[in-house]
Amino acid sequence: MKGQTIGYIRVSSFEQNEARQLEKEALDRVFTDKASGKDTNRPQLKELIQFVREGDLVLVHSMDRLARNLDDLRKLVKSFVAKGVSVKFVKEGLLFSTEDDSPMSNLLLSVMGAFAEFERSLIKERQREGIELAKKKGVYKGRAKALSDEDIVLLNERVSAGVNKSTLAKEFGISRQTLYSYLRY
Template sequence: MAGQRIGYVRVSTLDQNEQRQLEGEVLDRVFTDKASGRDANRPELAELLRSARDGDTVVVHSMDRLARNLDDLRSLVRTLTGKGVRVEFAKEHLVFTGEDSPMANLLLSVMGAFAEFERSVIGERQREGIALAKQRGAYRGRKKSLTPGQAAELQQRAEAGEQKTGLAREYGISRETLYQYLRQPVGSAEAEETAE
């Protein structure tokens, strides 16, 4: 019996369109995380790792959707192929089975390193651009997710024992942003939603 074709999709923000990543792929199941690639502790990725079986194929749009650094990428591919799972990266047209040639392993390392390098360069340019904009007085930072009144109300409700997941959903913020607001002194509105 042939294994399942399982898709893995990761988007960094709630408003990104995850549909396009594996468009046109015929899949039996899809696991979708809405989280930063920096965090290897993603719930859907963990469930994928638990449920993938010998003979299955995991399809990912590109290497940077699975992991943001080379060590995590190699570890995840090794974990999956060690279970007899085939890993396909659609954008790079690469397939890994665990019985890969030295050339395939080199390609994984080189392309993974390039993806990590590209991400670092983008982050560096972004930080430089923000610093220059601040010097010119043109950078005001991201618009706050909540007004000071909403932030105070959020803190009160959380202290009263309301579920944080429900509060985050109600206020339209991520759980990380909620925790940033809760770490602020009462009345402070300095919390800011983190990007990627």
């Protein structure tokens, strides 16, 4: 049974260009997330999982676009294949399907997924080292505060007065998460 060819594209931020990932592929539908791959809690990935049907083929540019850690990668591929959906990683040239459930494919998925996870860990380690070095040189100041000290005092006063936190977050132009971090001061 031949289904649709569906693309899944992920970039980590809105500034990144996702166009290059599957530009040469003929796709019936594309799901694009602009979010971190640290976990599988991504809106378009969830929609893709709900959308695909038996016989469909999901194309992904590379393994690290689908998942950043081996456990998530293996779970996602297994769940697609269990639904009768094939998954192809273009960059790695690997296809996973019910027809080709070979031990070699599973080994390659594990090994290449482990390398992707290892690479991500190295990147984060280098980033931490760079930040520490910049701090020692006095160059790194951290992220700029979203609110001034006066705004923080005002925010706390208004929360104490019972003003809705969502309303305050919009008014101050910050996320609710940022609002809650300022309430801990």
